[in-house]
Every structure is written in structure tokens, then in C-alpha cells.
Amino acid sequence: MSEHSASSADRRPLLSSGAMPKAWPFEEARKLAEHVASKGNEGPALLETGYGPSGLPHIGTFGEVARTSWVRQAYTAITGRPTRLLAFSDDMDALRKVPDNVPNREMLTRFIGMPLTKVPDPFGTFDSFAAHNNARLRSFLDGFGFEYDFASSTEYYTSGRFDAALRRVLEVHDEIVAVIRPTLGAERRETYSPVLPLHPRTGQVMQVRMDRVDPVAGTVFWTDEDGERFETPVTGGAAKMQWKADWAMRWYALGVDYEMSGKDLIDSVRLSGKICRILGAPPPAGLTYELFLDETGQKISKSKGNGLSVEEWLRYAPPESLGQFMFNHPERAKRLFFDVIPKATDEYLAHVDKASALQARCADVLPAEAEADRVTLAANPAWFIHAGHIPDHAGSPVSFSMLLNLASVANAETPDVLWGFLRRYDAAVSPETHPMLATLVDRAIVFYADFVRPAKSYRLPDEREQRALADLAESLKMYEGEEVSAEVLQNLVFEIGKRHQFEPLRSWFTCLYEVLLGQSEGPRFGGFVALYGIRGTVALIEAALVRSAEA
Numbered sequence: 373m374s375e376h377s378a379s380s381a382d383r384r385p386l387l388s389s390g391a392m393p394k395a396w397p398f399e400e401a402r403k404l405a406e407h408v409a410s411k412g413n414e415g416p417a418l419l420e421t422g423y424g425p426s427g428l429p430h431i432g433t434f435g436e437v438a439r440t441s442w443v444r445q446a447y448t449a450i451t452g453r454p455t456r457l458l459a460f461s462d463d464m465d466a467l468r469k470v471p472d473n474v475p476n477r478e479m480l481t482r483f484i485g486m487p488l489t490k491v492p493d494p495f496g497t498f499d500s501f502a503a504h505n506n507a508r509l510r511s512f513l514d515g516f517g518f519e520y521d522f523a524s525s526t527e528y529y530t531s532g533r534f535d536a537a538l539r540r541v542l543e544v545h546d547e548i549v550a551v552i553r554p555t556l557g558a559e560r561r562e563t564y565s566p567v568l569p570l571h572p573r574t575g576q577v578m579q580v581r582m583d584r585v586d587p588v589a590g591t592v593f594w595t596d597e598d599g600e601r602f603e604t605p606v607t608g609g610a611a612k613m614q615w616k617a618d619w620a621m622r623w624y625a626l627g628v629d630y631e632m633s634g635k636d637l638i639d640s641v642r643l644s645g646k647i648c649r650i651l652g653a654p655p656p657a658g659l660t661y662e663l664f665l666d667e668t669g670q671k672i673s674k675s676k677g678n679g680l681s682v683e684e685w686l687r688y689a690p691p692e693s694l695g696q697f698m699f700n701h702p703e704r705a706k707r708l709f710f711d712v713i714p715k716a717t718d719e720y721l722a723h724v725d726k727a728s729a730l731q732a733r734c735a736d737v738l739p740a741e742a743e744a745d746r747v748t749l750a751a752n753p754a755w756f757i758h759a760g761h762i763p764d765h766a767g768s769p770v771s772f773s774m775l776l777n778l779a780s781v782a783n784a785e786t787p788d789v790l791w792g793f794l795r796r797y798d799a800a801v802s803p804e805t806h807p808m809l810a811t812l813v814d815r816a817i818v819f820y821a822d823f824v825r826p827a828k829s830y831r832l833p834d835e836r837e838q839r840a841l842a843d844l845a846e847s848l849k850m851y852e853g854e855e856v857s858a859e860v861l862q863n864l865v866f867e868i869g870k871r872h873q874f875e876p877l878r879s880w881f882t883c884l885y886e887v888l889l890g891q892s893e894g895p896r897f898g899g900f901v902a903l904y905g906i907r908g909t910v911a912l913i914e915a916a917l918v919r920s921a922e923a
Contacts (some may be wrong), residue, residue: 373453386452387743387750388743390745392747393747393750394751395703395751395753398750398751401451403657405450407630416455418458418629419455419630420440420459420631421460422633423461425509426468432664434682434698435661435698436632437457437520439702443630449750449760458626458628459509460525461509463487463489463526464488464525464526464609464610466484466485466487467483467487467488476496477494483916487570487577488501488502497910502524506522509832509843514547529609530609534607535607539590539607540821541617541621541651542586543587545566549565550893552647555700563579563581565580565581565582566614567592567606567611568611569602569610570609570612572619575782582594583601589605590607592606603613616643616644619640620655626750627653629657631656631658632659632660633658633660634662635661635662635663635705641655647699648749663860664707666709686877688713688818688822689713690720692720692724696716696723700753707801717812718772721771730752734749765807768808770797770812772812774895774900774903776819776824777891777894778790778904781888781889781908784820785817790816791813791902824891828889829890830887830919832923833917836872836874837883839844841887841916842917845917857902858901858903861897861899869881887916
């Protein structure tokens with residue numbers, strides 16, 4: 373994925389007024405533009421993503437930053453105005469439980485209740501657990517080329533950047549309590565305050581009743597579990613806010629214009645919005661996205677470490693495919709497991725082919741004449757994934773699923789095996805001329821070894837299928853030694869299926885996949901024959917017929 377540049381200096385809109393591509397980031401950009409206009413904001417629009425560093429960064433975090441970046445891109449395209457993206461780490465939050473997927477878990481139990489920036493790093497590589505997880509977050513965001521400003525909650529609280537907003541919280545303390553209290557259980561309802569003072573001796577984040585609030589002095593009075601009373605300033609990092617109030621205070625203090633969040637936070641967004649208005653500012657515009665599910669249908673969690681990690685996805689497919697997966701229908705819940713990778717990869721390849729053609733057309737005509745093409749291009753996921761410009765060789769002449777099937781039939785253990793077929797298919801292809809294809813070849817070998825080969829299961833053809841397969845083999849032999857296109861071969865396969873009265877015709881292709889490839893689904897078979905070779909395909913068919921005769 374390419375670096376996003378929407379925070380650069382003002383520029384003219386890419387699209388004329390009224391031209392609104394049919395893609396969800398543009399709908400979000402329209403909402404953002406209306407929000408910014410209502411505030412009379414003359415500076416860059418501020419978009420935020422929040423991150424809770426109590427667990428290791430996971431793929432959902434990447435998804436939120438990617439999607440927010442695409443809203444930035446769409447906003448600049450329709451307004452010509454710059455943006456900023458703030459990746460905000462809530463690293464002053466208390467450690468509430470020990471994550472399941474970290475070492476030295478017993479050590480961490482001694483720091484329950486402490487701010488994450490005061491909890492030792494269980495990996496032993498950073499000054500704190502928060503610093504370790506913040507570094508992991510920044511590392512993988514940087515690896516994808518995102519442009520963002522990183523912000524630490526601890527730094528913002530301790531430096532005084534929130535002091536004015538925190539004093540404002542004390543001024544409207546009782547109004548905030550009135551908003552939150554009805555949502556709590558009986559016990560918490562009696563003790564709730566948006567303010568969480570840090571214990572001056574233990575350093576723990578204290579969730580206690582406020583005995584008194586002094587807005588003029590900017591302090592709160594409270595009593596610890598041993599009965600000792602304290603007066604604590606809310607400024608300078610001596611206290612922090614409970615998270616719904618914290619979220620609202622941050623929106624208010626920083627003037628956040630846009631923040632998206634998951635479906636599980638709908639009620640929190642509503643309450644934080646009310647608090648933001650009480651503080652004196654409108655809450656940001658935003659999108660509610662659906663959650664990712666693991667292979668069992670459970671919500672993925674950074675503390676549990678279920679689902680897929682970014683590193684695991686990139687082991688099996690290029691980063692652009694992950695962008696494609698994140699772009700698709702954010703309002704729908706999606707299963708996030710290994711078997712979604714090939715489909716997302718081929719969807720990206722199909723979109724990048726269309727986007728490249730549109731981009732070339734736009735470059736060949738005057739801007740006014742290219743308006744319709746620019747609108748269509750801007751609705752293409754590849755336009756977002758590549759930050760508005762599709763680079764040369766971003767696509768591939770061969771699909772990922774085709775490479776997986778080729779690896780399966782050839783039992784390929786090294787990329788050289790696949791390159792042998794590819795060069796016979798097209799002598800002009802090489803890793804140097806087609807870098808995306810080279811990446812796909814490497815990933816296909818790994819995906820095949822880990823998932824395809826263990827699941828291969830061939831079945832024997834029935835009598836009608838045997839006749840059709842024999843017919844296909846004899847028909848293919850007629851083309852041996854000739855240059856024949858994938859489309860001609862595909863038509864031949866269709867004709868034989870119809871001739872042998874497969875109904876529906878899809879059952880004929882299922883036969884080819886299950887009998888010849890050992891799997892229930894596969895590529896356009898004509899394309900497979902063109903790539904694998906007519907002679908090799910005939911040999912596959914004849915071997916299957918021999919197995920059937922011997923059974």
C-alpha cells in the first residue's frame with residue numbers, strides 16, 4: 373500500500389462539485405465535510421483512531437486506520453482541503469487483566485490497576501508494556517505506509533495539553549454523572565465519577581467516589597480503601613478520565629472532526645457524544661463498522677489474540693489484498709480467517725486491472741473529458757489502496773487462485789516450479805517485469821503447503837463423468853502443438869459439458885475440480901489448461917481414468 377498524502381497543502385479538488393463516486397468513503401467524506409463546515413473550521417480536518425494498548429496490535433486496528441485513511445483521501449478529493457490523522461494510544465489506562473498471549477503473565481498480575489505506561493514490559497525490550505505495544509502499533513502502521521501523527525494519552529495528560537478541558541469537566545461534573553449514572557449497575561451508580569485520580573503513593577488508577585469536586589481549584593477530594601483522604605488536581609497527569617468521559621474530553625480538547633468505531637461501541641459513542649455537547653462542542657462525525665469474526669464466529673480480540681494477525685496474512689498474500697478485504701462492506705460482519713485470503717487477493721487483482729485502464733484513459737484526454745472516468749476510478753478500491761495512483765505492474769496476468777491450483781497439480785514446493793509453467797505460458801513474464809506476480813508465486817507456494825495440500829481429496833468419476841472426461845482428453849489432443857487461447861479452451865470445456873448433458877452445467881466443472889484437482893472449487897478451467905499445458909492436462913485426465921478403471 374502507498375503512503376497517503378492528504379495532509380499536504382491545500383489543493384484543488386480532484387472531482388468537480390456534485391461528482392460523488394459510489395463508494396462508502398465518499399459518503400463518509402461528505403459527512404465529514406458537512407461537520408467541518410458547521411464548525412467553520414479553516415484548518416485541516418482532524419480524524420482520529422483510538423488504540424487501547426493493553427494487548428498486542430491486531431488486524432482490526434489496521435482496519436480502522438486504513439478505513440479512516442480512505443475517508444481522508446475521499447475528503448480531499450471532493451474538497452481539496454488537507455487533513456490530519458491522529459493515532460491516539462490510551463496508554464494511561466489501567467491494566468485491568470493480563471492478556472492471554474504475552475510472556476511473564478505472573479509478573480504482570482502484580483501490576484493490575486497501574487497505568488500501562490507504569491507496567492513493565494513482559495517481553496523485556498521496552499521501558500513499559502505500553503511502550504512495547506505502542507512500538508508494535510507504529511511499526512506495522514509504518515510498514516503499510518500510513519501517514520499519521522502518533523499521540524500518547526500519558527504524554528497529553530502529563531504535559532498539560534488536556535488541562536483546560538479537564539477543568540471544564542469539573543465545571544460540568546454533575547451533568548456528566550447524570551448522563552452516565554442511569555447506564556450503570558446499582559453499586560457503580562452510587563460511586564461513579566468521570567474522574568479517576570492516581571493514588572499518590574501506589575500510583576494505581578483509582579475508581580472511587582468523589583467526596584467533593586472543586587472546579588475553581590481544579591481538584592477533587594476522595595477517600596481510599598484504607599480511609600485516608602486526598603485532594604488531587606485533575607491537571608498535570610495526576611488524574612485521568614473514565615473512558616466514555618475521556619473519549620468525549622479528547623474530542624472536545626482536540627477538536628476531533630471524525631472518528632469511526634465498531635458496532636460494540638454504539639452505546640459508548642452515543643454517551644460520549646452527549647458528554648462532548650455538555651462540554652461545549654459537537655461530537656465528531658463517524659462510521660459504525662461491523663466486527664471481524666474468527667473461524668468459530670467469535671469476535672476477534674487483541675487480548676485473546678484470536679483471528680488473524682497482520683503478520684499471518686502477509687505470510688500468505690500481499691498487503692494490497694488485506695486492503696481489499698478491509699475496503700469491502702465495512703457495515704457487514706466478516707469472517708476473518710485464512711480461507712478468505714485467496715478471494716480477497718483475486719478481488720484486488722480484478723479491481724487493479726480496471727483501475728489501471730481507467731487511469732490510462734484519464735491521462736490521455738483533457739480533464740473535462742475525463743470527468744466520468746475519474747468518478748468511476750475514484751469508486752474503485754484499488755484507487756484507495758494505492759492512495760490515488762495505480763503504480764505500474766501493480767497487477768498480475770495470472771490470478772492467485774490459478775497459481776494455487778497450478779501449485780496443487782504440480783505439487784510445487786519451490787517458486788521455480790511455477791515459474792517454469794508461467795514462462796511457457798508467456799515468455800515475457802519474469803520476477804523483474806512482474807513484481808506482483810513474483811509476490812503471488814512466493815505466497816502461493818506457502819499457502820499451498822499449509823492449507824491446500826493437507827486438504828486435497830480426489831474422488832473417482834462416475835460413468836457419465838468418465839465418458840465426458842475421455843471426450844475432453846480426445847478433444848484437447850486435437851490442439852496439441854498449436855497456440856490456442858484460454859477462451860477457446862474454455863468454450864471447448866463448456867461444449868463437452870453440454871454434450872454430456874450436465875445439469876446444471878456447474879456440476880461438470882465441479883467434477884473437473886474434484887476429480888482432477890482434489891478440491892471442490894477451482895479456476896476458469898480453460899485458463900488452467902492454457903497455463904498448465906494441453907499435454908499436462910490430458911495426462912491428468914488419463915491418470916484419473918486409470919485410477920477409476922483400477923478401482
